[in-house]
Amino acid sequence: MRVRHILRPLAAAIAAAALTCAAASAIAAETPADPAADAKAFQKYFTDKFPKVKYEDFVNGPYSMNEDMRKQWQEIEQFPPYEFALDAGKEMFSKPFKNGKTYADCFPNGGIGIRQNYPYFDEKEGKVVTLELALNRCREANGEAPISYVKDDMASLTAYMAYTSRGKPMSIKIPNDPRALAAYEDGKRYFYTRRGQLNFSCASCHVQSPGEHIRAETLAPALGILNAMPIYRSEWSGMGTISRRFTSCNSQTRAVPLEPQSDEYRDLEYYLSYVSNGLPISGPGARP
């Protein structure tokens, strides 16, 4: 049948591509991980791409990319929609558990002004620990049931903790531990890997197209993208955490989301936060 004429060159092309990929990955595998160099290059990419944007402004996502949106946002910030969650979070944070202890007992400095240090690599556990994970672990350690990672109470608590760190620079550490480096590299890999039927990676939108539109949304730059979390999104008519954003981004590319706080998400948060080191915490935030 004549159809074979089409298949043969196609097969050859795929084979050639596979060989090139194998060669490329062999070369890439030889270069050791250097997070500090990555972060420097990452930040330079965005500051070069947007020379008019002030460094600290990158944490404001789409508002750093679009003047009209910024004006609307500044108006909204006079009466921030996250205010209710913030007040609820403050109340929740100081309310004792059934055993009399509070969240403050689980965190350094009583949980105040520490958000910028999360996530961190726990050398005992050998894994990345995020703020959301630490909060639920605190609950469970004190006889309370864990709460949903994506919204409501978790959003209120992280909103309050972020608020107490407002202005502090993101300060993620990667200890001299091969497991920490591996977690960082895994996060980086996740960030750049295409997924979902729509075949987008996080980078497709947030590295290649910040400031541009996807439907009616203005895309935020990846630099500082977690600094404003948790956020009140008009689209959600409510608050959402980092877990909510990761899972919803997945489903938006038609990828079945993983469980919140899966290893991949923890590592992704580790990578994204680390490469934004130095940028101020601005959470909780408001977004379209």
Added chain:
Amino acid sequence: MKKSILAATLLIAGVVPALAASEADFKAAYAAAEAAEKEAGQLRNRWTTTESDLKAAQKSAASGNFDAATASAKEAEALAKASIFQATSEKDRWKDAEIH
């Protein structure tokens, strides 16, 4: 040459729907789709559209429409296989996009 390929394609496309799918056809197609989706799951790379096709296949089968059920199951299998291909081919391709 193009005309004969077109004619051949149309002929094949015309022939297939004329053969109605049986429940056995559906079960085989669904099993194949499920197996592929399971593999995609192990690669942590399932697609939402695969899942909805599988659900649609079950729904059609439940109402006795095995033609639609088999078609959905076959599409689910194709999507699942594509997601497996994506997981394996993108495993190293990401480095091309990395900022250096």
Added chain:
Amino acid sequence: MASTIRVRATATGDTTEVQALIQHPMDSGYVKDAKGQLIPPHFIQQLTFEHNGKTVFLADWGPAVSKDPYVKFAFKGGAKGDDLKISWTDNKGASDSLTAKIQ
């Protein structure tokens, strides 16, 4: 219990600008919950702003207004120190009100 109303009113010359954020679910009655059940309508029906006993803003709301509504408007008159009263009633018969000072 904390008020559902947050307000800021500023007088400049002969105009007072008012901003308010009201905490309310504003359920339209058309949305289904996770179980597929319709969430019953629960929304503010009337919102009133009064200055010196006179209504300066009256809103008749329905299901089209979103959760936690934000309102911004300006009215002629009003001076620093004057009282501004905000009140709302909803379709379930609930209500809330707050009196704030114009700044």
